[in-house]
């Protein structure tokens with residue numbers, strides 16, 4: 159065929175690409191004629207995959223030009239070197255997913271699976287990808303590249319790990335595809351013998367195309383019997399004229415316009431549906447994910463309700479009462495006025511009985527002040543209380559003349575330093591008990607008890623029902639759980655998609671990032687709503703924490719949802735900036751911990 163009559167599917171002109179100043183593609187020119195198989199050969203690291211990705215547009219050239227006949231992503235089928243498929247999906251679901259991304263009808267997908275099965279012979283198509291062998295996953299990956307019957311097929315080492323018989327069968331099929339179905343195939347391979355089947359071969363070394371031509375022409379040119387021998391001879395002559403792989407600075411060339419493959423439309427509901435279905439499967443099939451997102455919070459809500467900030471009870475307080483025997487207080491009644499010289503009131507008993515009536519404390523009498531003081535070294539003791547011998551008398555004198563020269567009206571209380579919550583609770587209860595004593599004193603003396611009350615009236619706008627610490631922070635706990643669960647849901651799905659390469663493969667099939675984010679948003683919002691319902695049911699319904707929602711249930715759920723959505727976007731952002739799974743986990747945990755600490759928890 160005359161040169162001018164040849165139609166080219168792909169033209170790469172003067173392509174340069176470097177990483178860190180080292181040229182991986184060093185001025186490559188290749189021309190791939192339509193309806194042919196073009197084999198790219200070369201040692202590991204010579205730049206074959208980089209060249210393919212530049213042709214596909216997933217990587218950009220630094221200089222040079224790539225001209226593609228195909229204009230749309232759906233016209234090209236790409237099989238990357240790595241699997242880049244979701245192990246958690248079955249073979250059938252994987253085909254359905256990609257088929258739907260390419261907007262194929264269900265019937266069309268079914269027919270295509272049957273056709274591909276005929277020549278690739280998949281294992282049971284209901285097997286999970288993670289459970290099939292390396293060679294079988296390569297077959298599936300190849301089928302995914304062919305599912306939508308593209309015009310241009312780009313395959314990066316498709317036959318690695320596949321047995322010889324099937325390899326031969328695949329090449330026969332490739333030849334049939336180019337001859338009968340007018341497809342163009344670009345293929346990289348390390349098996350030189352199979353490259354014999356290609357119409358044209360390009361040998362790359364150190365980013366330079368050192369030879370290009372049909373297998374027969376190359377064999378003839380190097381006067382050898384086989385292609386392998388021809389390449390060995392070529393490589394040996396190259397060794398002596400080694401192309402430097404050291405820093406090669408690219409000459410400043412004008413960057414030419416490259417053809418970029420486009421998606422047919424930028425925002426497609428059909429693709430969003432396929433993505434949502436895939437994410438849904440990924441969520442409910444991963445049992446650990448399901449456990450962490452749904453079951454673990456339920457356990458935590460339960461643990462929180464049982465253990466956190468409940469009303470305190472059973473705390474031990476050491477007591478030494480010099481005024482009266484502690485046991486004698488049991489039958490004590492406030493009767494009479496302490497101002498009365500003849501009254502035999504012992505107000506220390508009023509304090510003691512008040513504390514006992516709270517059912518929070520276990521009062522344990524000690525005989526010695528020193529022993530009482532030392533009792534706080536025992537972690538079971540939260541306080542030591544001491545009442546002086548003339549406590550009631552001194553108290554009467556203090557009330558009467560505001561004078562207690564001996565300091566006998568002072569009860570002594572030493573509190574634990576170990577536990578902030580317990581200390582404050584005991585402090586409040588002891589102060590309330592003294593307040594109660596004063597009131598009882600005034601009642602006994604027929605005075606108006608209000609005269610001794612603190613002259614302030616507290617009125618709460620809301621929160622009247624809040625009785626315990628757990629009641630007060632239950633909403634904070636729900637809010638933080640919703641935030642955390644949303645961020646780990648979006649963050650973990652996104653990072654696994656990114657690192658396993660399935661995101662890249664989906665993007666190459668036409669999906670764009672906003673579609674991924676929106677589909678994941680649906681899933682995350684559903685999980686969030688389940689979270690809110692379950693948490694409210696456990697914390698308010700089952701454990702009866704008081705609900706006082708002043709702005710209405712809708713606003714409450716909306717505010718929680720907003721928090722979850724913030725968590726969702728933070729998760730996505732962290733997944734985008736994280737380069738490894740570990741960084742992703744550390745960042746997610748760090749941000750969530752900050753959220754726990756900032757509200758003062």
Ligand SMILES: Nc1ncnc2c1ncn2[C@@H]1O[C@H](COP(=O)(O)OP(=O)(O)OP(=O)(O)O)[C@@H](O)[C@H]1O
Pocket residue numbers: 177182200201202203204205206207208209239
């Ligand atoms: N993202 C990247 N950042 C830095 N260097 C890269 C990157 N991608 C590829 N390289 C480097 O570019 C060179 C060419 O890589 P490429 O994957 O194209 O080789 P290859 O010819 O396909 O090798 P193989 O046959 O082993 O797959 C390698 O040295 C590789 O380390």
